[in-house]
Amino acid sequence: MRKWKAILTDLKKELNVDLVRTRKVGNTVIPYLEGDVVIQTANRIFGHDGWSVTPQGPVERFEVGIHTKNNKESVTFTYTIPVLCEFHGLLEDGAVHTIRKGDVGKNSTYSAALPEHEMAISGCATDALKRSMRHLGNQFGLTLYDKNSEDFQAVMAAANAGTGASTRKTSTKKKREPAKRKTSGTRKRRETTKAKKKKEEDTSELSPKEILDVMYDRAMAYKLPLAVRINGQDVKVPEGGKLISKAINSSIAINIFTWLAGLRNSPNNLAPYEPTTDEEQNLQNALRHILANTELSAQLTDEELAIVGGE
Structure with a gap:
């Protein structure tokens, strides 16, 4: 100091x-x-x-x-x-x-x-x-x-x-770039397909933390602060997250809890929320809305998208 x-x-x-x-x-x-x-x-x-x-x-x-x-x-x-x-x-x-x-x-x-x-x-x-x-x-x-x-x-x-x-000051001296090899249209398409396939493979199955990152970003955008339970295990909502727009493992049951405003600075103290039937449907719709830009919403059935008030 x-x-x-x-x-x-x-x-x-x-x-x-x-x-x-x-x-x-x-x-x-x-x-x-x-x-x-x-x-x-x-x-x-x-x-x-x-x-x-x-x-x-x-x-x-x-x-x-x-x-x-x-x-x-x-x-x-x-x-x-x-x-x-x-x-x-x-x-x-x-x-x-x-x-x-x-x-x-x-x-x-x-x-x-x-x-x-x-x-x-x-x-x-x-x-x-x-x-x-x-x-x-x-x-x-x-x-x-x-x-x-x-x-x-x-x-x-x-x-x-x-x-x-x-503008920021930058060097006016140009770096010499190596000559670029010409690529045929067929090769370009093949390389693009490979890159796309690799990207999909890299994001096809995400960890619980990465899934929370997706949920957190959507929750912030739609003013829905969330805390969640994945596969029966409480997981703290991260303070930030990356935007993920590819498919993720559809065999994960997600239980949603409210993140109480009074506990906003102590996210470890999560209080479960017990919704009525109408509220449960609203929560389900909210989650689908949050995940609207991912393929997860289309993959999950109502049974797989398990939204309950606690266990």
Whole structure:
């Protein structure tokens, strides 16, 4: 953990505008720091063990309007999440000094595709982190909110010129690439088929943890926090997961339990849920909806998709 005096010295330094990126929203150019830059800056100033970020509630989803494109309408969803950041440093007497900064992040999508919703959820968490960090000053981009600041003016000038702050610096020296061999159409199709077959073989049977990863991603996207039991064994819901869209072993019985809000930070303490007949059917429909983008839903029979209230 770093000394607080050294931390304050670093926080007072000017922002390196070469780290700033820009994007166009309509006719407006918006400067911003990427999430990885903010994390690297926090690690540099506070040390890897000198700061943390904690969600202060679940991800919320709101329908905010209708998006029209090519005469097609789709619902626009906005995801939000509040977070709290804590920063620590050592005072001269050896005591630990802590400050806390929090904010709410948001991100939207009008796509019906599940991966887009997952990206929106991830984006709102990153936005919450960056908005919390900006309270610490210019090292975390606070100066970019002031259109009259020198940093803002420098970034806009570089963006208008198409150079500098709008992109990360990369080497202009091109690497020599080996000559590519020409491939016949038949060989290309054969190689594509082999690659596709190998990918299906690699994901045809997944472990209970990987199955939970699938369920967790869909649960987050549809605001259905879950804890589950697989083959009679309680398994903690992971904090994250990979999107898996291939077939998985259909011989697995899955029992669904509610993940109580009060136990959100203690997922080991799982309380079983005893549904009525109607609620049981709703849970079954919810699981099928969560797994709609996988082949599992079509593979499982009602008996195999065992959704009960406990054993």
